[in-house]
Amino acid sequence: MADYRIVIADDHPLFRDALKQALTALYRDIHIAEAGSLEEAVRLLDAAEEPYDLVLLDLKMPGVQGLSGLVFLRAQFPDMPVVVVSATEDAAVIRRALDLGASGFIPKSTPVDTIRSGIAAVLAGDIWVPGDMALAGRPDSEIDMLAARLATLTPQQARVLMMLREGLLNKQIAYELSVSEATVKAHVSAILQKLGVESRTQAVIAASRIDGEQWAS
Known part of the structure; x- marks a missing residue:
């Protein structure tokens, strides 16, 4: 091994x-x-x-x-x-x-x-960032609160949210996850409640905000 x-x-x-x-x-x-x-x-x-x-x-x-x-x-x-x-x-x-x-x-x-x-x-069980990396600074409390809310999603809810971001419809998500549309709707309702938003569109926007615009590789 x-x-x-x-x-x-x-x-x-x-x-x-x-x-x-x-x-x-x-x-x-x-x-x-x-x-x-x-x-x-x-x-x-x-x-x-x-x-x-x-x-x-x-x-x-x-x-x-x-x-x-x-x-x-x-x-x-x-x-x-x-x-x-x-x-x-x-x-x-x-x-x-x-x-x-x-x-x-x-x-x-x-x-x-x-x-x-x-x-x-x-x-070895530690948390690590480079020693010269300064993490101090003014936090974005709104984004931090959103991050905390995202962290409360269950595995299936996180998967559904990512599929919503890809633009998939409920029936497509149901097919991909091998569950009923009713189950998908229940997941979407739970996601909206946990993120404190009122629509799928707002949920997608909220999830996108956690990413920011700085991704370049």
């Missing part, structure tokens, strides 16, 4: 390969799975016979454009640590990622040795 089992979720093969090399140099016996989209990462995690120890999650790839992917993974797999690996170095984004349950945040500009140290710290 491998010492650690890790999923690298990033749509850039060269960056995935760089992370693999960093990890294999750190641990002699390690199992690394690669995913180029959020959907592919979820399939890997769902199908795993043994649980993974860590997911390294990019914030911009097919199926995710920002922190909504983190919200989704934390809802679906609440016991599994997720470290965000992103091109952004915005302190507000990093702080919000930690508030949403990330176990760490690694900017893509981070030197390899520091990446190794960060991943080792998270695998």
Whole structure:
């Protein structure tokens, strides 16, 4: 059995390969799975016979454009640590990622040795961000409150919300989840209540606000 089992979720093969090399140099016996989209990462995690120890999650790839992917993974797999690996170095984004349950945040500009140290710290049970990353600053209380509300969604509600963001109708969501339309409607009602909004459109806008506009990789 491998010492650690890790999923690298990033749509850039060269960056995935760089992370693999960093990890294999750190641990002699390690199992690394690669995913180029959020959907592919979820399939890997769902199908795993043994649980993974860590997911390294990019914030911009097919199926995710920002922190909504983190919200989704934390809802679906609440016991599994997720470290965000992103091109952004915005302190507000990093702080919000930690508030949403990330176990760490690694900017893509981070030197390899520091990446190794960060991943080792998270695998040891710590929360990690680069030591020179200043997280102080004026928080956006409205967005922070929204982040807290998103964190209360159940796994199925988080999945439904992401499908709403993709523009799917209730019957399409029902088909994708193999449930009835009535069940989807119940999930949508619960989502609206938890987010404190009155319509599907407002729910989608609220979920989009958590992502911001700074995603560039």
